Amino acid sequence: MRRSVQLFAILVCAFCTGAFVPSALAGTKERPRLPAKILQANSVYVDCVCPRGLAVAQETALKRLQGWGRFQIAENHRQADLIFLFSGNPYLGDYLTRDGPDTRYVSVEFTIMTVIDANTGESLWTDSRRWGSWRVSSATKDLIDELREQMEDQITKWTLNDILMCSVTPVYAGFAHLMPEEALAKSGSGPGMVSGTPDRLMLTSPDAPGFCKRAEFVFSPEHRIVGFEVFASRADALDVNEVLQSADRFDFTSGKFAGGDQVYFIAQSKDKKTTIQFGVDHHRLLLSRVSYLY
Numbered sequence: 001m002r003r004s005v006q007l008f009a010i011l012v013c014a015f016c017t018g019a020f021v022p023s024a025l026a027g028t029k030e031r032p033r034l035p036a037k038i039l040q041a042n043s044v045y046v047d048c049v050c051p052r053g054l055a056v057a058q059e060t061a062l063k064r065l066q067g068w069g070r071f072q073i074a075e076n077h078r079q080a081d082l083i084f085l086f087s088g089n090p091y092l093g094d095y096l097t098r099d100g101p102d103t104r105y106v107s108v109e110f111t112i113m114t115v116i117d118a119n120t121g122e123s124l125w126t127d128s129r130r131w132g133s134w135r136v137s138s139a140t141k142d143l144i145d146e147l148r149e150q151m152e153d154q155i156t157k158w159t160l161n162d163i164l165m166c167s168v169t170p171v172y173a174g175f176a177h178l179m180p181e182e183a184l185a186k187s188g189s190g191p192g193m194v195s196g197t198p199d200r201l202m203l204t205s206p207d208a209p210g211f212c213k214r215a216e217f218v219f220s221p222e223h224r225i226v227g228f229e230v231f232a233s234r235a236d237a238l239d240v241n242e243v244l245q246s247a248d249r250f251d252f253t254s255g256k257f258a259g260g261d262q263v264y265f266i267a268q269s270k271d272k273k274t275t276i277q278f279g280v281d282h283h284r285l286l287l288s289r290v291s292y293l294y
Helices: 002-020 036-040 052-068 133-153 160-168 180-186 240-244
Strands: 043-048 082-087 111-117 123-129 156-158 193-197 200-204 214-219 225-231 236-238 250-256 263-269 274-281 284-293
Touching: 036 123, 036 133, 043 052, 052 082, 052 111, 052 133, 111 133, 123 133, 156 160, 160 274, 160 284, 180 193, 180 200, 236 240, 236 284
Parallel strands: 043 082, 156 236
Antiparallel strands: 082 111, 111 123, 193 200, 200 214, 214 225, 225 284, 250 263, 263 274, 274 284
16 A cells, blocks of 8 residues: 555656646746747648657647648658657757768657758757656647647737728828839838839838738739738738628628639728738638738
8 A cells, every 4th residue: 555655656746747847948938939930831741750659749749730720731841841850859950961860869758849941951949848758648749739829829910900901001102103113212211111123012111000011012004003912921810700790891702713722712892992812721711911902
């Protein structure tokens, strides 16, 4: 009886150690912001340097990512934007350059997750759990959940009013119907900076509303500026339900882009001046771009 109590106490202490020292970031006041490459990525390849008890990490990670639905799962790293590498040893930065597999000895004491840029091999994010081989599955789930929380914390959730405010901002109205050369000449004399080529001009302005501080001009067939558009990143979000609740202000269309299976959903204002476009990914509608005409 006494032996059983002692064994139970050891197990409880082991659990508590893992539970209360969960990550390499423990004790820090603020986590560093994630790189844009992570926030904007669409696909991921899951790899694992996983002897013995670590082997469960790869299967667990795949199931967790499928349930999340944020990324497309690639079959190899050449088809992916990111690599999620699970290991028992720290990443050396050599995923794309090493000759053969990592041959270092692995003590299944840590579960380490490293997010790698699939194009450069650069480490973009890493953290670990010192939970031992018997809790690798839980450690893997926790690491993915931590990354997910950080990503969702950095998503800018725009309101419909935020989007529509861009249509009436004076800084863009000042470039209405100008030729590209005129717009470039005007740059710097007001609150906006125009850059690019005559075929593709960008305006950056600190005085514009948050969503449209940077936008690309839209030209007419006569090559005069007739509007502008903002291309949203995966770090920009607009709840489509808010748009649907204002259905009396919009006309809605949907379909597939020519030559592919990508589906779109469009809300166009009744006056045809503002067009909000969503893409469809894993049955979710994601803000992709907004066009404004004068």
